[in-house]
Amino acid sequence: MDVILAVVCLGILTVALLFLGRRFKIPSIVCFLVIGMLAGPYALSIVSDQSTIETIGEIGVILLLFTIGLEFSFERLLKAWRVVVIGGAFQVCTTIVVAALILHMINGVMFTEAIFFGFLVSLSSTAIVMKILQDRGEVETVPGRTLLGILIFQDLAVIPMLLLTPVLMGSSISTASLPFEIIKVIAILAILIVSAHWVVPWVMYRVARQKNRELFVFTIAGICFAVAWLTNAAGLSYSLGAFMAGLIIGESEFSIDAVSNIIPFRDVFAAIFFISIGMLLDTSVILSQLSIVITLLAIILVAKVLTGSVASAILGMPTRVSIFVGLALAQIGEFSFVLAKNGVDSNLMGPGPYQFFLAAAIITMALTPFTMNMAFPVTNLLYRLFPDRIKRPDPRKDASGPAPEELSGHIVIVGYGMTGKSVARAAEILGIPYNAIDMDPDVVARERAADTHHEIIFGDATHREILEYAGIERARALVVVISEQNVVPGIIHLAREMAPSIYIVVRTRHVNDVRQLLDLGADEVIPEEFETSVRIFSRVLAKYTLPESDIDTLTKVVRGNGYRMFSRAHDPLPSGNQDPERAFGDLHIHTLEVGAGAPSVGKTLRQLDPWNTRGVGILAIRRGAASVTSPHPDLIVLPGDVLILYGSETNISRFRPLVAGPAKTA
Incomplete structure (x- = not known):
């Protein structure tokens, strides 16, 4: 097919399926994978050249991982060292062992091939998980930070995996040449570190002085592909080099400008990568060898959910977070395709097993948005089925000091982030007692060490025991200020059931969530969208040369009128037919x-x-x-x-x- 015609057909197919996906609420990642399957050589043959598909996929993953590297930082890596080192190492190592043993025992696969399969299974998709977390606004939540730490370790673990793959083949690398390979990798890393500190900043500074956007963008792209080629010359992958290039530029003072120029293309890069992955799949394999694909799919899901959940639990995370992490990691990662291609080229994996692996891997990618949404109902189901064996976190055992006093008329604060701390400090100034709940063990430990006068409870506020320990029945008010919006309704419902007369104030992101939260029992809902509009309104009024005192008064009037819509006490929407977002918007x-x-x-x-x-x-x-x-x-x-x-x-x-x-x- 003519190249231009192929591009046109691919564009029409992409627009049509994305439109249908949006209409039926199908995640865009799933749509891109389906587009690739339809457009590839095994279906409509819009793109039939296998080498072209592989090249498109290689470029797509290079650019995609470059943008991911731009948003990472060594500082964040150091702060999350506990999650990265302990959680990541445990997850990767146990997944390799569990997947290899299951495959070896069930199918009688040779042990070296089973270990290689364990390598492939142990890696998860940073691109998919981070994109879903960004769409859900949960990157900075406890589960989000835990996932990010484990994914960082997985990306770094590719280096020893690539070094060990020839060893599994038996004869590619001798024991004598292994030290040379290690020295070569160390030398490449040293060059990259020197470039990050001196060479790249010097080059970027000279380019930035020219004040030419095209020159700046192409310099960034040039650095990306140069570092990718350099790492490939050392025997590593192009994609790992692109990720390192993103880290290098991300550490420079020009990182913000680089991100602003590259990020607009991020969705295009992601689309190219996922479409190219879909093109690799021979859909007839799924139909002709369905039992094998299902077996591999079951091994992957069981191994990854189990090891991911246990790794999170070892870090001290509550059960709900652990299950969410396990389900979020239950897919094959971008680097796995690089390793699999190396395995095929070196005859460690045959064409047939490669297609079986591709089919199972792509299915796990497509299932990821749905498995992540299953975390909360799965957790509740497990608690109902095994109430004694799966015990909720006991704040009494976790507390480093004595149990809190039997407070009465106090505030229970769920979420001890910036907003939660502000509420707590205001309560302290007014002499109002409070108990705070947070499920980040690091935050709880840090706050307990800094503040010995108030109880910071470690636990999940969706559990009855945690709210009981916080004294919810005796409290006068409950303030819910957590980032995980999907669990807020459960907290409201449980709190209203346990304390019918308590006053519940909830923070939410969007105005269109107000009606649901009020119906569940919240007394007042604070939408961030509305607060942002009020702040903008006050800034606009300043341009009308009104005195600051007048602006404050007007802001109070607008805020007061607006919150009548977001409070059950002055609910103007008894019929439920009017949407608060439409009414106030x-x-x-x-x-x-x-x-x-x-x-x-x-x-x-x-x-x-x-x-x-x-x-x-x-x-x-x-x-x-x-x-x-x-x-x-x-x-x-x-x-x-x-x-x-x-x-x-x-x-x-x-x-x-x-x-x-x-x-x-x-």
Whole structure:
């Protein structure tokens, strides 16, 4: 097929399937894999040249892992050393052993081939997991940070795996040449470290001084492919070199500009990679050898879920986090395809097993969004089936000090991040007792060491025992400020069941989540979207030269009116037919000048009654150099007054004739 025609067909197929995927809520990663299967040589043959497919895939994974490397940092790696070293090492090593033993015992595969299969299974997809976490807004949550640490170790573990693969073949590398290979890798790493500290910053500085965006972008791309070629020359993979190149540029002072130029192409790189992976799969293999594919799929899922969950549990994570980590890692990674290709080239893996592995691997990738969504219901199911064997975290055993006092009328704070700490500090200033709950063991240990006067409870607030220990039945208020939005409804429901009279305040990201949380029992919901709009509103008012005190007053008016929609006590949506996002999203700020001879001139605001008659609120009135905020209802409207209003476009249009002067005639 003509190249241009192939590109057009591939584009049409991509747009169509992405549209259908969006319509039926199918993750984009699954759509890209299906697109690759349909467009590849085993289906529609839009792209049939195997070498072209491999080249596209190689370029795609190079660029994709380069962007991932840009967002990593050595500083983050050092801070997460416990998760990286302990959790990552345990997960990788146990997965290799478990997968190899299962394959060896069930299918009688040679031990060296089983170990190589363990290498392939032990690695997970950094691109898939991080993309899903970014879409869910959970990168900075406890499960997100745990996954990131383990994935970092997996990426680094590729180096010894690539070195050991020839050893498994038996004759490629002798014992005498092994030290030379290790020295070569160390030398390459030394060159990369020197480049990261001196060469790259010097080059980037000279390029940045030219103030030419095209030169800057191509320099970044050149560094990416140069480092990828250098690592490949050392016997490692192009993709690992691209990841290292991203780390090098990410450590320079030009990293933010580099990210801003490269990140817009990240989704394109991801699409190219996943489409190319889909093209490699011979779909007839799944149908003709279904039993073998299912067996491999079962081995992969069992081994990875089990070892990932146990690795997280060893780090001290609650059961829910451990299960989520295991399910999130239950797919084959990008580097596994690189290792598998090396295995095929070296006859360690035959073409048939390679296709079986590809089929099982691509299925695990496609299942990842769904397995990650299963974590919460799976955890609840396990607790119901095995209430005694799978015990929830006991805060009494974990506490480093004595149990907290029997507090009464206190605040229970779920989530001890920035917002949770702010609530706690405010409570301290006002002399209000509180108990805080967090499930990050590092945060709990750090806060306990720094603060001996208040109890920081380690545990998962979705568990009844944790809320009981925090004294939820005796508390006056519950504040839920955690980043994992999918578990917030469960916390609200459980808290309302345990303490029917408690006042529940919840933070959420989106306004359209308000209705669900109010229906579940929250008394007040704070949407971050709304708070952001209020902050922007205050900044805009500053440009109208209003005094700061007036801006504060107006902000309070807008915030007060808005939160009536987000509180059960003043719920204007009893029927549930009106969406809070739509209802409040239609309101805008307007300014109208009162014209001479307008119908409103000489009337009081009470007489006009704009809110009840037109659905328009008057926030302030500018009269000459003075500003009147929260004007009194008996204030008389004068010609030349500038009214600062809020309301929908329709209502403002209905109100405008009252303040507009008579039309001028020619």
